[in-house]
Amino acid sequence: MTTPFPADVYAARLDRARALTLEAGLDAIVVGPGPDLAYLLGVEGDTIERLTALVIRAVGEPTVVVPRMELAKVRDTAVGTLGLAVSDWVDGEDPYALVAAAMPAAPARVGVSDALPALHVIPIADRLGVRAELATPVLREGRMIKDAAEIAELRRAGAAIDAVHRRVPGLLRAGRTEREVAADIAAAIVEEGHRTVEFVIVGSGPNGADPHHEVSDRVIRDGEIVVVDIGGAVPAGYNSDSTRTYVVGAPDPEAARRIAALVQAQQAAVDAVRPGVTAEEVDAAARTVLAEAGLGEAFLHRTGHGIGVSVHEEPYIAPGNALPLREGMAFSIEPGIYFPGEWGSRIEDIVVVTADGCERLNLAPHGLTPAGA
Structure with a gap:
């Protein structure tokens, strides 16, 4: 697919999300498929049993975790045009370990998008040893004000x-x-x-x-x-x-x-x-x-x-x-x-x-x- 907006539009949205994550006192947020991911990167689709997630750190660069079978589709979005770091995985591997690896050291507060189901939220929280919070205050602030x-x-x-x-x-x-x-x-x-x-x-x-x-x-x-x-x-x-x-x-x-x-x-x-x-x-x-x-x-x-x-x-x-x-x-x-x-x-x-x-x-x-x- 091709994204509906130029790469600099998505870059500005990611920068805003990173700044809002820091402002909210979160170490990072994890965004799953749904409206938020479509807004941030032009990645469309719904959550499935295989984890796709964007990890936005309050300080540092974002990472996209994606099943290898979905890799080509994801790279044909702002993920590819912006050259974002990608961690891909295949069945039998642990995608939640990849989420943990994309986090800052010893995160204390991590937010998750409201479209990410418990199927993925609970393993992410267990892997990180944190109580996941809703990232809605961060994500809604960006989406409420239209460019x-x-x-x-x-x-x-x-x-x-x-x-x-x-x-x-x-x-x-x-x-x-x-x-x-x-x-x-x-x-x-x-x-x-x-x-x-x-x-x-x-x-x-x-x-x-x-x-x-x-x-x-x-x-x-x-x-x-x-x-x-x-x-x-x-x-x-x-x-x-x-x-x-x-x-x-x-x-x-x-x-x-x-x-x-x-x-x-x-x-x-x-x-x-x-x-x-x-x-x-x-x-x-x-x-x-x-x-x-x-x-x-x-x-x-x-x-x-x-x-x-x-x-x-x-x-x-x-x-x-x-x-x-x-x-x-x-x-x-x-x-x-x-x-x-x-x-x-x-x-x-x-x-x-x-x-x-x-x-x-x-x-x-x-x-x-x-x-x-």
């Missing part, structure tokens, strides 16, 4: 998913099932520039009142509200995530009024975003509008989540999160209202924090959008 290359990919993803939403009214009509509509949407996600389809939610009528409903064989009926929440990864691995609410035929006037209030709540949260404002204050901006409209109890979840190489990552825009926003953070703003047994609605955009506010990456119409009857 210019990442923001460009998130813009690409936002434009691609907007193009899909523009096609949805022609796919939604009475008599079709949610599953049929979802299949067409999944095809459109790829056609509009994504390499993968991460999720497709089509919630019609009462199914829209379940925030995490996916699809079913339910037949869509005339006059129904339909929630469409979709996303995928563009070729560089960065994700889109956008939700719009549609109506097949003529909407119920009361439903239209409530959804108009939801659009106002979503806009209020977008307007609240700027450096220094806390995540919980952005959440409160949406929540206040809905409460004033008598819809506070219908809002069941947080206002948003970070996005990047993962669909859900930090920061989380939620009550109780006093984290101040900083320029370069990227996250969703997606308040919703849900009425069990009746219908639901959610409006979602991705925004990036700028020096004096935010950039909205999704521009498809936000109001209740008519679809085919």
Whole structure:
């Protein structure tokens, strides 16, 4: 494979991770396959029973431990372009000894990425004689603040998913099932520039009142509200995530009024975003509008989540999160209202924090959008 970014981008990310490791008082961190390794080196894939790991020392150079059968694939990433030290192993050898050899002498504090399973964490900790800690505070700090290359990919993803939403009214009509509509949407996600389809939610009528409903064989009926929440990864691995609410035929006037209030709540949260404002204050901006409209109890979840190489990552825009926003953070703003047994609605955009506010990456119409009857 080839990495989506130049070598100097990955070099800067590794340097930042090393500095944050030192700042956190850790001697080293061990990063397994998953979003963190994709972010740091462009190495993709999931954890398997054979250990692949990046060892980042607080002082010194990093080392990649990898099964020899995976060596060629790993070297065709930033591991190769940066000339990182590689310790490869074959079945029958002890990869945890290689992790130990890559550590500084007598490490006292070692962090592990949250995607690394107990299958590997426990042997690493036993070999080192330490109690492993989560490296999440180190790794999330790097990933939360997007660099210019990442923001460009998130813009690409936002434009691609907007193009899909523009096609949805022609796919939604009475008599079709949610599953049929979802299949067409999944095809459109790829056609509009994504390499993968991460999720497709089509919630019609009462199914829209379940925030995490996916699809079913339910037949869509005339006059129904339909929630469409979709996303995928563009070729560089960065994700889109956008939700719009549609109506097949003529909407119920009361439903239209409530959804108009939801659009106002979503806009209020977008307007609240700027450096220094806390995540919980952005959440409160949406929540206040809905409460004033008598819809506070219908809002069941947080206002948003970070996005990047993962669909859900930090920061989380939620009550109780006093984290101040900083320029370069990227996250969703997606308040919703849900009425069990009746219908639901959610409006979602991705925004990036700028020096004096935010950039909205999704521009498809936000109001209740008519679809085919």
